[in-house]
Amino acid sequence: MNATVTIKPVVVGIDGSKHALRAARWAALEAASRDATLRLVYVIDAADADRQENIDRAQHALHKAWKALVDNHIDVKLESEIVTGDPAECLAAESRSASMVCVGDRGKHDAPDGPRGSTATEVARRAQGSVAIIRRAHRDFDHRKWILAVLDESASATAVFEAAKTDSAWRDAPILMLEPWSHSSRPIDARHPVHAALDRYTGDPDNGHLQSVTLAMPGHLTNLLRQSACIDQLVIVPGNRPELVAELTGEKMRKALKDSDCTLLFIRPEAPAGVGNGAARQQSSGDRVTAGQS
Structure with a gap:
């Protein structure tokens, strides 16, 4: 049963x-x-x-x-x-x-x-x-705007990716993934669950209609989001990284995202x-x- x-x-x-x-x-x-x-x-x-x-x-x-x-x-x-x-x-x-x-x-x-x-x-x-800080300047979703997923090799990384994948599917929105490993000289831990999840996602022909791009993880997200606030609808980050949560909830970020539709979603593994x-x-x-x- x-x-x-x-x-x-x-x-x-x-x-x-x-x-x-x-x-x-x-x-x-x-x-x-x-x-x-x-x-x-x-x-x-x-x-x-x-x-x-x-x-x-x-x-x-x-x-x-x-x-x-x-x-x-x-x-x-x-x-x-x-x-x-x-x-x-x-x-x-x-x-x-x-x-x-x-x-x-x-x-x-x-x-x-x-x-x-x-x-x-x-x-x-x-x-x-998990916590979402909702910022909506307009009534309806713009399906052309990106879902940005911050990926690393923390305990929440797979949950961040799964959340981005799920939201991308029902919103029919593209995903921009920020990750450090493919832009680094250090060896990749292929055994980490987030790498396996990404491999399954990119190899699944049913995901062919969904647009996804990877970029190098910047040292600070504030500058990136300030430049792209008008094209991002959702930013998903690991909630178990205090320094990242502090940066994204700080006064500089609040001003950068003012009057935008960019929602912040902090993912933590469920109890x-x-x-x-x-x-x-x-x-x-x-x-x-x-x-x-x-």
């Missing part, structure tokens, strides 16, 4: 901002592509958890996001939940039991004394699972199925709304 495979949900942070609505639409398409549930999560500050106006505001924001997704006819199963605590901490904790956590590049939950986008930055840096996010559950207000297929 085959074991049942549990598809982890895609989680998106909702705070009532237009950036959160854009993130919700992006996340809904990702969830639909993998037949996963989309969970809309609103975080109320713990100090204000008992104020009815904050609960009303949260419910209104969740309803607005829910309605926007239904009106866009995105066929995805929806859940929504209100939790209490620090937004970045709660969303980072959500990543333990999600396939991906999606946040807008800036929003109303940013710390008053922090820069715009501070919540998204903290989630990307602190989460144990085993059944591992819960106890921190978020301990902070939960217990107010949960669930719905069926939209």
Whole structure:
């Protein structure tokens, strides 16, 4: 008997901002592509958890996001939940039991004394699972724009490549792969899983319609992305490289990608199925709304 495979949900942070609505639409398409549930999560500050106006505001924001997704006819199963605590901490904790956590590049939950986008930055840096920072200047995807995959020989490299391959297929978008080994004089470890995955991909005739190119890994991605922000729709990088995450979530990168459609996806190997996010559950207000297929 085959074991049942549990598809982890895609989680998106909702705070009532237009950036959160854009993130919700992006996340809904990702969830639909993998037949996963989309969970809309609103975080109320713990100090204000008992104020009815904050609960009303949260419910209104969740309803607005829910309605926007239904009106866009995105066929995805929806859940929504209100939790209490620090937004970045709660969303980072959500990543333990999600396939991906999606946040807008800036929003109303940013710390008053922090820069715009501070919540998204903290989630990307602190989460144990994969995180996407959604930046959408336009409503629709441009299938001519590239998906950029940063490949190395880390533990997340194969997951990065698989994510790029999957997104390329359903978006019908080309892949630009940045990798160091074919542009280096050092020997290649042919046994590494990412090399085997690449060989299978390039040798599969069914992938002939998908355009893919490899380039040398630059010393810094900021300059490359600054020059190509208008032609990249998604940048996928290993999330277990702190220096790379810090570079891509820094102020220089935020300015470089301002008003672009370039989303950042930080891939981390998934935790085993059944591992819960106890921190978020301990902070939960217990107010949960669930719905069926939209």
